[in-house]
Amino acid sequence: MMAWGIPEQGWRKGPWTPEEDKLLAEYVNLHGEGRWSSVSRCAGLNRSGKSCRLRWVNYLRPGLKRGQITPQEEGIIIELHALWGNKWSTIARYLPGRTDNEIKNYWRTHFKKEKSSQKKEKRKAQVLKQKQQHPQAKPIEHTSRVLSYTEATAAISEDSSKATEAPQGIQEMVFMYPWVDQCLPVMMMPQDTASWSAHEQAVVDDELLWGGLWNLDDNC
């Protein structure tokens, strides 16, 4: 492995120093995000644009949450990963304050390699603790489910007679999250799953999501 700090093609690599963080943060606060290659030049950082962007997105950006992923967030990660697979940046959009890198790391460490019984015991203990804190909550593994378009429209309107058919060619996926007692429309996708990717980011109602229903801070 290359030694930390020895530049390849002139760029510094390795862990960021507090001084570098300060320079980057000051520059981005002043000029905004974007044009990362010029950031490295103009901010006096001997870092590649990619490195600057990554550091900002994963560490310096305001509003980032620190600390452990909550059981609620974990539930969302599990559900969204089941839907989208390793689309970490897409999943991260539904977890305010969390980065794709963080979610990716979390998934790999908690689910990809989860095999030892010890680990499972730990997990059980966590779930048990959660239950004691929120006795009304169902076990996290089963807290949400995917509803059909018809089920969802009925549930949202709280009137089964108002259930509507999904638009032709489109299937809306909706999660039921008991901890917020709400149906959350997640995405619209063609029933032809081969062309999902073209539609996967057609989020139905971002306002609804960011408006507080998924305000996970309230649950901590």
Next chain:
DNA sequence: AAGGGCGTCAACCGCAATACT
């Protein structure tokens, strides 16, 4: 107390997509 194993996290790399000229 020492050291080996393991988990976590920050950061790098390569590639693909997108924007710009």
Next chain:
DNA sequence: AAGTATTGCGGTTGACGCCCT
């Protein structure tokens, strides 16, 4: 329209700290 630069994403790596023996 084509070539180049930039940005974004997902996979991977390596350092570090904690725990167990």
